[in-house]
Structure formats: C-alpha cells, structure tokens
Amino acid sequence: MNNSLKGKKIVLAVTGSIAAYKAVDIASKLTQADVSLHILLTKEAAEFVTPLSFQNISRQKISTDLFSSEDNAYLQHLESTYDADAFLIAPATANTIAKLAIGIADDLVSTAFLAATCPVIIAPAMDLNMYDNPSTQSNVKTLQKRGVIFAGPEQGRLASGKVGRGRLMEPNNIIDLLKTTLGAYGDFAGKRIVITAGPTVEHIDPVRIITNPSSGKMGFALATASRDRGAKVTLISGPTYLETPFGVTKIDVKSAKQMYTAVLKSVANADILIMAAAVSDFRPTNPHTAKEKKSIAKLTLPLETTEDILASVPDNLLKIGFAAETEDVERNATSKLSAKNLDLIIANDISQPGTGFASDFNQVSIIDRKGIITPLPLLPKSDVAWQILDVILDLNP
Template sequence: MLAGKRILLVIAGGIAAYKSLELIRRLKDRGATVRVILTRAGAEFVTPLSVAALSGEKVYGDLFSLTDESEMGHIRLSREADLVVVAPASADLLAKMAHGLADDLASTALLATDKEVLVAPAMNVEMWGHAATQANIATLKLRGIRQVGPNAGDLACGEVGSGRMAEPHEILEAIERYFGLSAPLAGIRALVTSGPTHEPIDPVRFIANRSSGRQGHAIAAALARRGATTLLVSGPTVEPDPAGVEVKHIETAEEMWAACRNGLPADVAVCAAAVADWRPALAAGEKIKKAKGKAPPAIALTENPDILAGLSAAGNGRPRLVIGFAAETEKLVENATAKRLAKGCDWILANDVSPGTGTFGGLDNLVHLVSAAGVEDWPRMSKQQVAEELADRIAAELKRAS
C-alpha cells in the first residue's frame, strides 16, 4: 500500500522523538520514501546522522541554508510529499500550526504545504489538557488536520495520563488508512446544518439563539475527512468554513430549508443547527422606533419550517440516515425520545443546554444518542470528539445497511 508513497516526516522536540526512528524504519520496509525535517529541539533527542541512516535521505533543518534552499526549498519539500506526518507533534509546534506562525523550517513547510497533515501529539499530561492546547487542536481539526493519539499511560516526566505519543505501529496504521482505508464514506453525499438562524424583526433586530455552530462545523469536517462529499448549510457564525466542505451561508430558517432541499439527494443528513422555531410574521422595513409613553410593539409570530421533519418525510428524497439534535433544558432523554418519534428521524443526539452547562458557545458537549434501539449515554467530551465519534457511527451504519 505504501510502495512509492512519499512521506514528509517532521520530528519536533520531545523524548518521544526516538519512536520516530522506528516509524521511519517501518515506512521504509513498506516501500515508502521518507524525507525528514528535524527541528532544533528534535535534534536534542535524535541525531541527524541516525535519521539520515534510516531514511536514506538528507535531513533538513535549517530554514536559511543556502544549499538546502537551492537544492530542495521548503516549498518543494512540503509539496512533493503525498502526506506530511508530524511525530512527535509538540505543544509548541501545534500552536504554531494553529496560528499560522512560520519561524523555522518545520513551521514554514507546514504552512506552505498543500497536502494532508497527520499529527501525533506528545507532551506532558497538563500541557495536553491545557485549554490553549485543546483549542489549538480543535482549530487544526476544523481545518482538516488528521490526528493519531495521544495515548494515556506513564510519561517520561514521571507523571501518568494522556500525552504519550502513539506507538509507531499505530501511526503506521493511520498512514495506511489514509492511503487506502481512510475513506469509509467515499461516494457518500452528506448534508449538515449548523449554527443559529436570525429571524428579522426589523433591519437591525432579530430573533436568534446562542448557538455557536462549533458542533455542526466539526461534524461536517469529520464527515469530509472520511471521504463524504459534504454540504454544510450554516447560519451566522464566527466559525471558519471547514476544509474540504462546500458551505452555503444563510440567515433565516426559510433560507436554510431552501438550501437543504437544493442539497438533496443526500445519503445522510445531520441537522445540528439550532433553528429558530418562530419568526416575526411581518418584518418591519424600517427600524422600529421607541417613543416615550408608547407601549412596546406587539410582534406576531409565525412558525418556521421544520427542517428535520421535512428531511425525514418519506417520498421527499429522504436520506438513508437522518439525524437530529435535541437541545433541552429539562427531561433531556424523555423529550429527545419524543422528538425523534414526532420528527420521524432515525437518530437524535440529546444535549443539555441548561444555564451553567456551557454547551452553547463552549468547547465540550455531553450527548445521549437516541435511536430505535434505545438510549446510549456518551461521556462528556469535546465537540470535536463528538463529531469524530458520530462520523464513525454514521460510516458503520451506512455500511451495515448497504
């Protein structure tokens, strides 16, 4: 599978760098060509001579080397690879990648590459769990960066927890999945809704909710990474458009429903958007002015289209798998179960959005998967992890049903 494949391996600083030597050997055994960028910190743990001996290639490390730049500039180095692998990926290098910094050869090549990137994080457990590192990882995943590990266990610093770099065989398996087995949703069309909708009262005011769109965007990115041709219909949000995803930006529920209908046929639909249930029956053409002693205007509301029910309806080009979200503040599973039956969808992911949970606008989510088979309680995890788990479940279900 790897015969003739060109891998650019970036080795950052950390004791886990020694594992990269074994990874090089395994890649070479399978016929891959391996070029290596060794950072200054990485060279404190493994020597350029060891890397060159195993890879059979020149080792690169100096951004300002006139010889290296004339023979193999960082642009060519980053683009002549079939896949870029960062192992170990230190907290520092992940931060540089997330924020677009380019102050050495490794970070410059990573910023210049137009190829897929697989990172294998390795660091102290507290560094891995720090909010800054988790935010950087979430940002990178939304951009399509692939990740393997880290594992939990004994760390070189003497502590125990998550932060161990994945083992060479695990990284190798992730590389092989990318080249041959990482597209379980190839040929599948996916439709995802995300974010809030804004229902205008007048030109400056609207009805909306606190949805950030983070969960829906993460789901769209996860499906695309598994090979699905993905359309994301997004309400107003500051979340960046996910890499490899077609994005249709809308404002209102009616616009979202029209975009979803135009996005059919689809094999799977995930309705993660927090669509406003009602909209003003008549939006004012001018700003509604406040006048002293005058009662506030009465705003007549009318119901918005039910997008989840519409996509679930038989005879409407129904996707094979329709998934909704139930954002509830009480009787979470009970209300979600009733919603699944009422809407006619296949799965509902119930999540608690009560004040204090931090779900709306936050990084984490606690969901319960409700289906005809029953209720499955998932542990609290990041929204990115929820997206990855859901995408894997979708791939498994479509394969089972095919």
C-alpha cells in the same frame, strides 16, 4: 479517539527554503498527534535549521547525507518510505520540485520520493517570480498529473518583502490537508455528508433580530471529524465566528428559510444529513421594512412557525437530528425522532452548566429508532462528534 493521525507513518522531508523553520512547527504538531514520524533533510535545509532541532522533536537521528556510512542512512531512509502512509515535503524548493519532476535522485529527499508509493503532498515555498516561472509551473503540472498533491503556495508577504503567491501554506492547513488526504482511506471515505450548524437569524425590522446563542461549535466539530474520516462534507451554517474547516464546502445562510432551501438542495446527492443547527421555530409574520421607533411604547409581534426542515427531507438518506431540551430530555427527543422519521437523535440537556450552547464541551445521549439510548459523558465537542460518527457508521450509511 478523535485523532485521525494517531499511529500513521508519515515521512516529512524538509528542503532549503527560508521557510524551513516552519517545518519544525509541523514536525512538533505531528509528534504531538502521535504520528510515527520520519524526517529527511536536504543538506541545504540544514543550512536554515539544524538537524538537532528536528532530532529533539522526533527523537530520531537525522541524516542529511545519502552516502553516510553511519546507521546505513541510505537504506534506513529509503525503507521508511516503503510503508509510509504519506510523504510530505514542506517546504519544497523550486530546485527539489524540478528534480522530482524529472526523476533526479541525488540526495535523501529526491531518492526517497522515487521510492515512495504512498500519497505525496508537496508544500512549495519560494519567491513569487520563482514560482511563476514557466519551468516551475511546468514541473508542478507534471507532478500534479502524476497524482502528487500540492498544498499551496499561498498569497502573502514573502521574505523578499514582495507580496504574492509563494508563501508556505500555514502549518495547520498543511496538517489538515494531510488529514484530508489520509481520510481517503478512512471509514467514511466516499460518503457525502450534509451538516447544518449555528443559529438562524430572523428580522423583526432592519436592525432587530430573533436568534439564539448557538455558536456552531458542535456542527463544525462534526464537519471536521467527518472530513478527517474521509467524507465529502457540505456545511450549511448560520452566522458564526468560527473558521471554516479546511477542505469542507461551506454554505452561509441567515434565516431558517435560507437554511431550508440550502439543505433541500444539498441533500439531493448526500448519504447522510446531520442537523446540528439551532433553527428558529418562529419568525415575525410581517417583518417591518423600516426601523420601529421606541416611541410606539408597545409592540406586539405576531409570529409564524418556520419551515420544518427535517420533516421535508426525503427518507432516502440517513437523517440525524439534535434535540436541545431543558426538561424531559430523552422523552422529548424520542418523540421528535419518530415525528420526523429520523434514524438517530442526539439529545442534550442545555439546562446543565458547562454544556450545550457556546461551550467547548457537550453531554449528549444518542437515541436510535429502537429506543436504544447511548449516554455519553461530558466530553469536548470534537470527541462527541467522533462518537456520533461511530454510531452513524453502525447504521451502514
């Protein structure tokens, strides 16, 4: 299972902002992630998006009236917050933020907020002047001091046509922040993980390089899964086109030497190192400072080996390596595991079509120090990441 939201009880409160329509998308994404969703709307929110939209997405009756006698709306909505895992207000108006800061409880959202004991995430959306207003700023600070987490707002184009801070955080980022918040209770909570990803690049001359087809997808999937399970993640990545996972600290490197330096610095405070990067084994001994002309007809390129990163990392943390092989996969991986004193090695056969480099899927075997081999079927890289973390957890990092 690679869905950390599955089965979580989330209250989604929607208030009267022009951005309320984006809450429909958030509700839909949370429903697709098998969240047990309870939705609250202010009366003003219902001016922007009809309760019917939310009702159909969540298959629950939506009430906006605190005093509705129907279905005991007050008690039913209040109770939904008692055992919630998180309370998300998106979008949150200046008005609702002000009410929450001083404890007014005059509608379903503000009443339920006072009753909530779970983590609260507020995603404001308003005009930039409304957000910058000292009253709003003071209310935000008051709530932050009490432990409320603020998601944005982001800079961008606002409904007024102005550009500034006040835009609702992108729904995907709000959901990632929700996952990160819930991760505090995950099985990797408090663990610090350093993950490397992507290719490295070694220059032959200013315009020519030695690199490899690694896309970084496996390392990025591991970073996302680790974050969702509560780890504090540092991702050291060679050049990729992938978006940095929300909540993950990314260090960009190019050469094997830069990756070596970044890894040795980052592991000083880490519990686990996962080397999923495809680090070049060789680099030109004397890279040319000027572009080499084609007219030289023949170019001989002396190469030297690059730093052995895994072998240089101290043994006081768990070390997990990857072995991309084309033949004798498990035997070669096992000898790499012992040569570099690793705790686990993830072997993949990159000669198989549809797996390994650049693919969204991977077929790997996880090998431990005792030689126990756990072969996994062909799976999306996000599932492979989740399963690798399960095995790491068994080693009590």
